[in-house]
Amino acid sequence: MKALGLGWLFRPKSPSVEVTSYVPPESSPWEKIDLLVDRHSAIPDHHFLPKQRQMTPDVKEAFHTEFPLANSFLLHHGRGWNKALFYNRTPVILIHGAGMDATTAFDKLAPALVAAGHPVFAVTVPHNQWAVESWCHYLGAAIRHVKTMTDSRRVNLIGHSLGGIAASMYTTALRAPWMSHYEDREVDKLVLLGSPRAGFDAHLRFTGINTVAFNRDDPRKNYPMTWTAVRVGWVKVNTKDLSLVGGYFPAMCQITRSWDEEDPIPDEDTQTRMTYYGTPPDKSSDFDAPGIETVMDAGGRFIERLMASPVSSDVKLFQVAGTYPLPDVPPLYALPNDGYVLRESAWYYHASEQVTFQELPLNHRELVRARSAVQLIIKDLEG
Numbered sequence: 145m146k147a148l149g150l151g152w153l154f155r156p157k158s159p160s161v162e163v164t165s166y167v168p169p170e171s172s173p174w175e176k177i178d179l180l181v182d183r184h185s186a187i188p189d190h191h192f193l194p195k196q197r198q199m200t201p202d203v204k205e206a207f208h209t210e211f212p213l214a215n216s217f218l219l220h221h222g223r224g225w226n227k228a229l230f231y232n233r234t235p236v237i238l239i240h241g242a243g244m245d246a247t248t249a250f251d252k253l254a255p256a257l258v259a260a261g262h263p264v265f266a267v268t269v270p271h272n273q274w275a276v277e278s279w280c281h282y283l284g285a286a287i288r289h290v291k292t293m294t295d296s297r298r299v300n301l302i303g304h305s306l307g308g309i310a311a312s313m314y315t316t317a318l319r320a321p322w323m324s325h326y327e328d329r330e331v332d333k334l335v336l337l338g339s340p341r342a343g344f345d346a347h348l349r350f351t352g353i354n355t356v357a358f359n360r361d362d363p364r365k366n367y368p369m370t371w372t373a374v375r376v377g378w379v380k381v382n383t384k385d386l387s388l389v390g391g392y393f394p395a396m397c398q399i400t401r402s403w404d405e406e407d408p409i410p411d412e413d414t415q416t417r418m419t420y421y422g423t424p425p426d427k428s429s430d431f432d433a434p435g436i437e438t439v440m441d442a443g444g445r446f447i448e449r450l451m452a453s454p455v456s457s458d459v460k461l462f463q464v465a466g467t468y469p470l471p472d473v474p475p476l477y478a479l480p481n482d483g484y485v486l487r488e489s490a491w492y493y494h495a496s497e498q499v500t501f502q503e504l505p506l507n508h509r510e511l512v513r514a515r516s517a518v519q520l521i522i523k524d525l526e527g
Contacts, residue, residue, distance in 0.1 A: 160182050160183050160184040160185075161182050161183075161285075162180070162181045162182075162183065163178050163179070163181075164178070164179045164181075165177070165178050166178075166179070166202070166205050166206040168202040169202075172202055172247070173220075173222065173223065173247070173251050173254045173255050173258075174202070174220045174221060174222065174223070174246075174247070174254075175221045175222065175223045175224070175225060176220075176221050177202060177203075177205075177218055177219070177220050178206075178218065178219045178220075178221070178289075179206050179207060179208070179216060179217075179218055180216065180217055180218075180219060180285060180286075180289065181213070181215055181216045182215045182216075182285070183215070185214070185215040186322040187214050187215060187278055187281055187322065188214065188275075188278070188322075189213075190214045190270070190271045190274045190275075190278065191392065192392070193360060193385070193386070193392050194360055194361045195360060195361055195362050195363050195365055195366050196271065196273055196363070196366055196392065197211055197363060198211070198212065198245065198270075199363045200245050200247045203218065203245045203246075203247055203268055206218050206268075207270070212270035212271070213270065214270060214271070214274075214278065216270055217267060217268065217269055217270055217282040217285070217286070218245075218246065218267065218268035219265060219266075219267060219286050219289060220246045220247070220254075220265060220266040220267075220268065221264075221265055222254050222255075222257065222258045222262075222263070222264030222265065222266070223255075223258055224258055224263075225258075225263040225264060226294075233262050233263055234296060234298055234299060234300050234332055234333075234525075235262075235263045235264075235265060235291075235294050235296050235299045235300070236263065236264050236265065236300045236301075236302060236525065237265045237266065237283070237286055237287060237299050237300070237301050237302070238250050238253065238254065238264065238265070238266035238267070238307075239267045239269075239279070239283055239301070239302070239303045239304070239307035239308075239310060239311055240266070240267075240268065240269075240272070240304055240305075240307050241303075241305030241306045241307050241308075241512075242272055242273055242305060242306040242395060242396065243272055243273065243366045243367070244272060244304075245268040245272065246267060246268040247268075249266075249307075249512055250266050250512065252513045252518065253302075253512055253513070253517075253521065254266060256518045256522070257518075257521075257525075260522050260526075262522075262525065265286065265290050267282055267283055267286045267307075269282050270282075273366065273368075273392065273393045273394070273395055273396065274394060274395060275394045275395055276306070276309055276313060276395050276398050276446060276450075277313075277319075277320045277323060279306070279307070279309075279310035280310045280313045281322075281323055281324075283301075283310055283311060284323070284324050284326075287314075287330065287331075291330075297329070297330075298329060298330060298331060298332040299330070299331060299332070300331070300332055300333040300335070300525055301314075301315075301331055301333070301334045302334075302337065303334070303335070303336055303337065303339055304337045304338065304339070304511065305337070305338050305339055305484075305485070305508065306339070306395055306399065307339070308336035308337060308338070308339025308341075309339050309340070309341070309399055309447075309450070311334055311339075312339065312450065313450055313453075314326060314331075315331050315334060315455045315456050315459050316450070316453035316454060316455055316456070317453055318449060318450055318453040326456060328456065328458060329458050331459050332459070332460060333459070333461075333462065333524065333525060334455065334459050334460070334461050334462070335462045335464065335521055335524050335525070336461070336464065336490070337464050337511040337512055337517070338464065338465065338466055338482050338484070338485050338490055338508050339463075339485070339490060340399055340401075340447075340484075340485045340489040340490060341450070341451065341463070341489060341490065341491075341492040341493070342401060342447070342451055342486075342488065342489040342492035343399050343401025343402075343403075343447040343489060344399060344400070344401065344484060344485050344489055345400060345401065345402055345403050345404070345420070345436060346473075346476050346477075346481075346483075346484045346485070347367075347368065347370060347388070347396065348370050348400070348419055348420045348436050348439070349409065349416055349419075349420065349476040349477075350473060350474070351370070351415050351416055351419050352473075352474070353367055353368075353369065354369045354371050354374065354431070357369040357386060358374065358383060368386065368387055368388045368390075368392070368393040369383050369386045369387040369388070370387065370388060370419050370433055370439075371383060371387060371419065371431040371432060371433050372384040372387045372389065372390075372432045372433065372434060373431060373432040374430065374431045374432075375430040375431065380427075380432070387434075388400070388434075388439050388442065389434050389438060389439060389442045394442075396443075397439050397440070397442040397443030397446075398443035398444065398446035399443070399446070399447050400436065400439045400440050400443055400447070401447045401448065401489075402436050402440070403477075403486060403489070406479065406486075406488070407477045407478055407479045407486070418431075418433055419431075419433045420433075420436055421436065422434055422435025422436075422437075423435075454494035454496050454497055455494070455497050457496050457497065457498065459497075459498065460498050460500075461493070461497050461498055461499040461500070462499075462524045463490055463493065463499060463500070463501055463502065464490070464502045464503075464504060464511060464517070464520065464521075465480075465482065465485070465487040465490035465491055465501070465502070465503050466481075466482030466483070466487075466490075466503075466504055466505075466506040466507055466508055466511050467480045467481065467482065467503055467505055467506075468482065468483070468505050468506050468507045468510070469481075469483050469507060470482075470483030470484070470508060470509070471507075482506065482507050482508040482511065483507045483508045483509075484508045485508060487503065500524075502520060502524075504516055504517055504520065
């Protein structure tokens with residue numbers, strides 16, 4: 145049995161961080177949701193399109209707004225989190241992917257982990273399409289908060305998709321100047337679910353996303369266009385602010401990387417090739433596309449820098465790849481993939497890392513919801 149101090153009884157105190165709590169309904173997977181606001185944070189500001197507002201009821205209630213400030217994030221507490229600590233279990237922190245929040249992403253996984261006896265927490269970032277450095281900053285603050293609350297020296301991390309990229313970054317030496325550094329042996333196990341550690345380019349292969357994302361207001365369509373203009377009737381409509389390079393989807397630019405050498409785009413697929421490589425400068429096509437090189441430049445070629453930064457050698461790393469298509473997305477690759485992310489990208493690693501590769505016949509969304517995925521995650525945590 146774990147010997148606990150009194151830290152878990154009280155909120156950690158900091159001269160700059162304010163904590164307020166919201167208790168959601170009994171139907172929620174969360175016992176409570178803390179809003180953490182750092183009044184002296186150096187984190188850069190962010191800005192929203194209307195469709196990027198927070199819409200999940202308990203998330204809106206906890207943030208007190210649909211458009212949270214950049215110096216705030218949510219820390220969700222799984223039910224019975226403090227009771228689980230008495231069984232010597234390491235706290236588990238979940239971080240969701242782009243376009244999601246902790247409630248929509250982990251409504252299956254969190255209760256399953258709680259039922260297995262784990263003390264569970266989860267992060268919801270204020271802007272679910274913003275820069276990876278910001279996500280990493282929120283995760284670091286959550287880790288420090290949880291360690292203080294639980295009197296734990298280490299935590300386990302589970303990241304889905306973009307959340308896994310943020311968790312990976314946190315355990316490397318890669319940092320922006322305003323970010324805190326990783327402390328040795330702070331993370332015991334890191335489970336990555338469909339996280340493109342070597343980048344992805346599915347959004348530039350799926351031209352149909354432009355029809356879905358050609359919308360400013362609907363949160364169900366919180367995706368970036370890959371076209372900066374599109375012809376509607378006789379007029380070309382400027383859609384740059386809805387696009388990857390419009391400034392509202394920086395994380396998607398950051399994790400973009402070309403896979404066309406390994407998985408070429410067919411020569412006969414003219415529309416996809418123009419979307420991927422860029423449209424002619426004479427503006428003769430029905431749409432304008434900047435092309436993948438411009439998108440990668442807009443993201444500062446972040447994923448290339450992350451690929452050069454190994455996860456700390458003290459972290460036990462589990463990289464889970466899916467190999468089943470998404471029902472609402474046409475096949476984008478010939479190589480094994482989960483509908484968005486290539487298996488080879490999800491399995492990218494450094495020789496210095498303690499890594500276990502795992503594969504499930506699931507699509508990108510199922511990796512965080514399907515029973516077989518949940519069982520594998522519990523096995524990884526308890527092995």
